[in-house]
Amino acid sequence: MIRNYLKIAWRNIAHNKTFSAINILGLALGMVCSLLIFLWIQDEFSVDAYHANGTRLYNVMERQLYDGKVVAAPSTPGLLSDELKKKFPEIEYAAGFSWEDQRTFTVGEKFNREKGRFAGADWFSMFTVPLLEGRPETALNAPANLAISRKLAENYFGSPQAAIGKSIRLDNQTDYQVTAVFENLPDNSSEKYDYLLSWQDFIRRNEWLKDWGSNAPRTFIQLHQARNGDLPDADRLEAKLKHFLKEVNPRMKESPFKIELFLQPFPEGYLYSNFKDGYQDGGRIEYVRLFGIVAVFILLIACINFMNLATARSVRRAREVGVRKVIGAVRSLLIGQFVGEALLLTFLALVLALGIVWLLLPVFNTLTEKHITFRYASPSFWATLLGMALLTGLIAGSYPALFLSSLNPIRVLKGSLRFGSGARLFRQGLVVFQFVLSMLLIIGTIVVYRQINFIQTKNLGYDRENLIYLSAEGNLVDKYSTFKQELLKSPGIQSMTYMDGTPTNTFGSTGNVQWPGKGPDVSIEFQFSTVDYDFTKTLKLNLKGRDFSKAYGLDSVSYLINETAARRIGYVDPIGKPLTLWGKQGTIIGLIEDYHMTSLHIPIEPLIIKLSPDPERKNIIIRTQPGQSREALASVETLWRQLNPKFPFSYKFADQEFQKLYRSEIVVGTLANYFAFLAIFISCLGLFGLAAFTAEQRTKEIGVRKVLGASVPSIVTLLSADFLKLVLIAILIASPLAWYAMNRWLADFAYKIDIEWWIFAGAGMLATVIALLTISFQSIKAALMDPVRSLRTE
Known part of the structure; x- marks a missing residue:
C-alpha cells in the first residue's frame, strides 16, 4: 500500500511540475530559515556547557x-x-x-x-x-x-x-x-x-x-x-x-x-547577562527566544503556503477522490495518500534545504561571528531533521488531506461541487495569519534599522571620527614625552593624549568622593578616569573652565567633572569649588558637557577625571587630520619602531570599537532583514495559490461578465479587492502587536527612537503593494481569458 501511495504521489508531482516546484521551494525556504536558526540557537545554548562541573x-x-x-x-x-x-x-x-x-x-x-x-x-x-x-x-x-x-x-x-x-x-x-x-x-x-x-x-x-x-x-x-x-x-x-x-x-x-x-x-x-534593579532580567536569551519564535513563524508560513496551493488544485483532484470513493476507498486511506504526498514533497524540500544551508553556512557564520558546522555524526542532529520534516509534512498536508477526503463522491461526479463558506473563511484566515506574521517582521525590521541608525549617528558628545588607539607599553612608557613631541610635528597628526580605558569604556567607578555639604546618607557612584594633558582637546569635548595644563603646578589635585556629576553634587557653578577624591582634596577646574562614556543602553553617569603622570598600561589616543589617516598612521608606525622596537605595532579605530558595543543589535537587524524578505516571499507564494484557486472557481462568472461588457480593469479590480481586504485586516491586527513587541525591545535602551505612525503606514503600504503585484498576475490572466472558453469550462 505504501508503495502505491509513493507511486501515485510521485506521478502527481511529476505531472504538475510547476505546482510541485513552487511547493518544494516554499517549504525548502521555510526549512532553510528554521534550520539556520536552530543551528544558531543550539550553538548559543552550547556556550560554556562543556564544563564537567x-x-x-x-x-x-x-x-x-x-x-x-x-x-x-x-x-x-x-x-x-x-x-x-x-x-x-x-x-x-x-x-x-x-x-x-x-x-x-x-x-x-x-x-x-x-x-x-x-x-x-x-x-x-x-x-x-x-x-x-x-x-x-x-x-x-x-x-x-x-x-x-x-x-x-x-x-x-x-x-x-x-x-x-x-x-x-x-x-x-x-x-x-x-x-x-x-x-x-x-x-x-x-x-x-x-x-x-x-x-x-x-x-x-x-x-x-x-x-x-x-x-x-x-x-x-x-x-x-x-x-x-x-x-x-x-x-x-x-x-x-x-x-x-x-x-x-x-x-x-x-x-x-x-x-x-x-x-x-x-x-x-x-545567556542571562542583563540585570534590572539588581536582579536577573534577560540578556542574549531574549534573542534566542525571539529567533526561536521567528523560526516557528516562518515554518508555519511555509506550511500555510502549501495548504493554499494544495487547495487551489482541489477542483482538479476532486474527481480523483470521487472515483476512488466509488470503487471502495475509505476516508482514512485517502487521508494517508494525501499526507503521504505532503511528506514526500517535504522530504524533497528538506534535501534542497540542506543543500542551501550548506552553501549559506559560511556566510551565516561570518554574519553572526559563529563557527557553526553540521554535526553529521550526531544522532540528535538527524533526529531533529527527521522530526522537523515529519512535523512540517503533517501540518502542511493535514488540511488538504482532511478537506479532499471529505468530498461527497456523488456531487463531485455530477459536477455540482461547491465549496462552502466555512472552507473559504478558513483559507482566508490562513492568508491573514501569514500576512500578520510578515507584517510583524517588516515593522520589526524597520524599527531595529532605525534604532541602529540612531545609535550610529547620534551625537555622543565627542568626535569619534579620526581617532585611533594605541597601547602605552614597553619603552613608550619612559619615552612618552619624546613620542608625543615628535608625533605632533609629524604629518597628519592633530593632537594626542592618553587615558584609562577608552572614551566608551571608562576605567572604573568609586563612591569615595566628598564635598562640602554632603549628607551622611548620600551615596553616589562616580565613574572615574585618569588622563594626560590635551584630553578635552583630543576628544573635542565641550568644556567650561579649563583643561589640565603644565602652567598650573597644582593640577595634580585638580579635577574635571561632567554635567551629571555637577547636578548630583548640587553645584550650580562648579568651577573653583572643592572636591575630595580618595581623601585627596582638590579643586574642580573644568565642567565637561555630558558625553556618552558607554553604550546607549545605559544613561550617562557622573564622571570625575584627574590628571595622571604615568602612561603605563593606558590607551594613547591620537586625533588625525581629516582625510590624512594613512599619512598619520605611517608617521605613528615609523616613530613607534624607532622608540619601541621590541613591541609589535598595532592600533584600533575609535569608530570600529564603538560599533562593537552594538554587535548583537547589528546582527539581529541584519538577520531580521533576511527573514522578513523570506517571510514575505513565502507568503506571496501562498497568496498566489489562493488567487489561482479563486480565479479557477470564478471562471464561468468572469466569462458571463465579459459577455455582458465588463472591461479587463473592472474584472481585475473585482478579483483583487477581496484579497486586499485580507491584507488590510492583517495590517490592522499586526500593527498593535508589533508596537507592543518593539516597545519592549526598545526598553533596553536608555536613548531610543520613537515608534512613529508612518512606520506602520509604510510597512502596510509595502505589504499591500507586494500582495497586489502577486494577485495581479492571476487576476489579469483570468480577465484576459476568452469568454467562450470560460463558458465551455466544465
Missing part, C-alpha cells in the same frame, strides 16, 4: 545599593576568592579572574602581542580546560608561573612538550616560566584567553586590589558535591554570603553605600 560553578556578584538605586555588577574585591575559600566549607574551589589583558611575549627573536588573563590557582581544577602538560594544582600557584595555550606553545616552541619549563619574557621586563600548556579553548567558550598568569602576580602588580573597597576583577567558586549526589544548596550559601563584605570591610558598616553578595550559576552567565 558546570552545575556546581557560580559567579560571585555584587548587588550595590546606593543613591536610591540597586545595581548588579560582576566586579568584586581582588582578595575575595581566597577569603571565601577559607571561611566557607561549602566552597571546594575559588578563583579570581581578571579582565582581558594584552602583553607582548618575547622568546629569542620572536615577539608578538597576546591576549590573556590573570586567574586564581584553582582555575584548572574548576573549569574543563584540558592540560596537555603540567598539573592543575601547580599551574598557577606561584607569581612567576605562566600557563599558555597549545597555539602559543607551537608558535614559540614548536610543541607543548618543548614549551614546558621554558621562559617567556613579558613586556620586555619580567621572565615567566611555562608551568602548563592547555588545549586551545573551544569556540563555544565565553571567556577567551591564550595565556593565564597567577593571581599572586596580579595582586603584586596592583596594590589597590588589597583594599576591600576596590572592585574590578571577577570571582568564581565551585561548591562541594552533596553527599547524596544532589546538587549543592547554593541558596543557603548565598544567604550566608549576603553581608560578608561588612565583616571584612569595617568601613562599610558606616557607609551609606551598601553591597550584598549573591550567586549566579555559571552556565547562565552567557
